[in-house]
Structures are given as C-alpha cells and as structure tokens.
Amino acid sequence: xxxxxxxxxxxxxxxxxxxxxxxxxxxxxxxxxxxxxxxxxxxxxxxxxxxxxxxxxxxxxxxxxxxxxxxxxxxxxxxxxxxxxxxxxxxxxxx
Numbered sequence: 001x002x003x004x005x006x007x008x009x010x011x012x013x014x015x016x017x018x019x020x021x022x023x024x025x026x027x028x029x030x031x032x033x034x035x036x037x038x039x040x041x042x043x044x045x046x047x048x049x050x051x052x053x054x055x056x057x058x059x060x061x062x063x064x065x066x067x068x069x070x071x072x073x074x075x076x077x078x079x080x081x082x083x084x085x086x087x088x089x090x091x092x093x094x095x
Contacts, residue, residue: 001067022069024076035069045073 005018020029029035036043050063068077078088 002065020067022072023066024068024072027069027071029069043070045070047077 001021001023003018003021004015006013007016008014017032019031020033020035021027027035030037033044034042035045045068047066047068048063049065050061052061053059081088
C-alpha cells in the first residue's frame with residue numbers, strides 16, 4: 001500500500017509520498033519505494049494492471065496495484081503463479 005502524509009508547504013497542506021507497506025505481510029519500505037535493507041542495494045516490486053481507453057476528445061484509465069515486498073513476491077506470488085503454469089522471464093545485468 002502506498003502511504004501518503006500531509007505536509008504544510010507555505011500556506012497550504014499537500015499530500016506527499018511517505019512509504020510503502022506490503023499488502024500481504026505489512027512490512028515497510030525504507031521511506032521510499034526501495035525494499036532493500038543494505039547499502040548499495042535496490043529492490044522494487046509491484047504488481048499492476050493498467051487499462052486505458054483513449055478517444056480523440058477524451059480518455060479514461062483505471063489501474064489496480066498491489067505492493068509486495070520481495071519476500072512475499074518470491075515466497076507467495078511466484079509459487080502461486082508457477083502452480084498456475086506461468087514461468088517467469090528473468091533478466092540480469094552487470095555494470
């Protein structure tokens with residue numbers, strides 16, 4: 001879940017990003033969208049469906065988003081998807 005907080009900026013209050021919590025286990029991100037806990041690491045995971053409809057004079061979009069920590073992603077979502085016959089695409093990079 002994406003949490004917002006209200007901050008006072010000059011003469012008005014504004015909603016700004018606060019943190020993410022895992023929708024499954026409740027774990028908290030590091031105050032941004034990074035789930036990693038060690039220096040020099042970065043881990044993001046989101047499951048999202050976005051549907052759009054575009055016309056010349058108007059448009060509409062709807063999205064459904066689940067925020068999952070990497071532990072729940074690997075231990076709960078991946079096994080379930082694999083049990084349904086899905087196989088992940090895995091990419092790697094070195095620099």
